[in-house]
Amino acid sequence: MSTFNASELANPGVRQLQPYQAGKPVTELQRELGLTKVVKLASNENPLGLSSKVKQALAAELADLPRYPDANGYYLKSRLAELHGVDIKQITLGNGSNDVLEILARTFVGPEHQVVFSQHAFVVYPLVTQAIGATPVAVPAKDYGHDLDAMLAAINEKTRMVFIANPNNPTGTFLTTAELKAFVEKVPEHVIVVLDEAYYEYVPEAERAPSTDWVAEHSNLVVSRTFSKAYGLAGLRAGYAVSHVDVADLMNRIRQPFNMNSLSLKAAEVVLDDHDYIQRSVEINRQGMQQLTEFCEQQGLNYIPSYGNFLTIEVGDDAAELYQQLLHEGVIVRPVAGYQLPRHLRVSIGLPEENDAFIQAMKKLRG
Numbered sequence: 001m002s003t004f005n006a007s008e009l010a011n012p013g014v015r016q017l018q019p020y021q022a023g024k025p026v027t028e029l030q031r032e033l034g035l036t037k038v039v040k041l042a043s044n045e046n047p048l049g050l051s052s053k054v055k056q057a058l059a060a061e062l063a064d065l066p067r068y069p070d071a072n073g074y075y076l077k078s079r080l081a082e083l084h085g086v087d088i089k090q091i092t093l094g095n096g097s098n099d100v101l102e103i104l105a106r107t108f109v110g111p112e113h114q115v116v117f118s119q120h121a122f123v124v125y126p127l128v129t130q131a132i133g134a135t136p137v138a139v140p141a142k143d144y145g146h147d148l149d150a151m152l153a154a155i156n157e158k159t160r161m162v163f164i165a166n167p168n169n170p171t172g173t174f175l176t177t178a179e180l181k182a183f184v185e186k187v188p189e190h191v192i193v194v195l196d197e198a199y200y201e202y203v204p205e206a207e208r209a210p211s212t213d214w215v216a217e218h219s220n221l222v223v224s225r226t227f228s229k230a231y232g233l234a235g236l237r238a239g240y241a242v243s244h245v246d247v248a249d250l251m252n253r254i255r256q257p258f259n260m261n262s263l264s265l266k267a268a269e270v271v272l273d274d275h276d277y278i279q280r281s282v283e284i285n286r287q288g289m290q291q292l293t294e295f296c297e298q299q300g301l302n303y304i305p306s307y308g309n310f311l312t313i314e315v316g317d318d319a320a321e322l323y324q325q326l327l328h329e330g331v332i333v334r335p336v337a338g339y340q341l342p343r344h345l346r347v348s349i350g351l352p353e354e355n356d357a358f359i360q361a362m363k364k365l366r367g
């Protein structure tokens with residue numbers, strides 16, 4: 001009889017892990033419930049569809065697919081370096097910014113270290129921390145957002161990394177430029193500060209922190225961005241980090257050489273200059289946010305004011321049941337009980353008619 005026990009052989013950190021819970025795919029719900037019309041407002045995706053400029057560029061790129069991608073992503077990195085006013089050697093590309101976050105943790109964090117992040121923070125932070133066998137330190141939130149003073153106080157000589165998402169997911173909370181800057185200045189140099197700005201483009205321009213400029217003065221700061229949200233390329237997997245050259249050099253040693261494929265490299269390069277698409281993405285989000293917040297106010301539902309492309313709504317003790325009922329109405333939203341928000345549901349901003357499908361389903365279920 002075999003005594004093989006895979007779990008006993010696994011790294012201790014991995015044994016304790018719960019896999020990442022993604023938003024339910026449309027086709028899965030269609031399969032399960034035999035529904036045809038399904039609206040997905042569960043993964044903070046761009047509801048506009050693919051940029052038509054990207055579509056054209058991708059069609060032209062298909063012929064090159066038998067070749068390996070450019071392992072250095074030269075064209076995309078050059079464009080990003082220009083955009084941020086940094087050296088090309090300061091850019092690290094990722095298979096989505098998730099990949100960047102994981103590369104960072106694997107580059108700098110060992111089992112003897114602690115990693116600090118906020119309560120209600122993006123689940124990938126504890127995931128990558130635990131996978132390494134390092135100790136996660138979740139600091140209680142303040143008004144659903146980061147309590148930066150408490151996070152500073154949680155830093156000690158064992159701390160090697162701090163994760164900050166701004167705006168934060170799943171709460172949509174936002175730290176001002178002054179708050180962030182003061183924080184970055186106080187973090188000791190033996191701690192890598194990872195500033196995850198996945199929703200940066202949705203922040204009104206006047207309120208955006210010039211975070212990539214700070215890397216010049218703060219060598220321990222790493223800023224990550226993604227093409228999955230406002231740029232509408234979630235399915236292609238494209239993200240990047242801006243960091244000190246030496247940080248990028250170390251990250252590059254463990255990065256898979258072809259972690260961005262030919263199509264995602266091309267798409268990211270093209271969409272960066274599709275200003276009209278970005279503008280429309282941001283505008284449709286602003287309108288949808290208004291549509292959903294007005295609905296909440298009419299219904300007397302509390303919500304967490306959001307700087308992202310989603311709204312986290314306090315629906316009450318039956319959030320899990322309401323999530324299931326919404327599925328039966330063909331509306332997929334995101335339960336956030338796993339983020340210690342058992343009374344909330346997170347709703348991504350969709351097209352006006354998609355938001356309305358959610359609103360109508362809520363009215364039907366809630367009266």
Ligand SMILES: *Cc1c(COP(=O)(O)O)cnc(C)c1O
Pocket residue numbers: 044095096097098099122165168169196198225226227228229234237238239
């Ligand atoms: C969506 C999101 C990301 C981006 O993930 P990708 O891997 O780039 O698709 C990163 N951080 C946060 C906080 C997010 O919500």
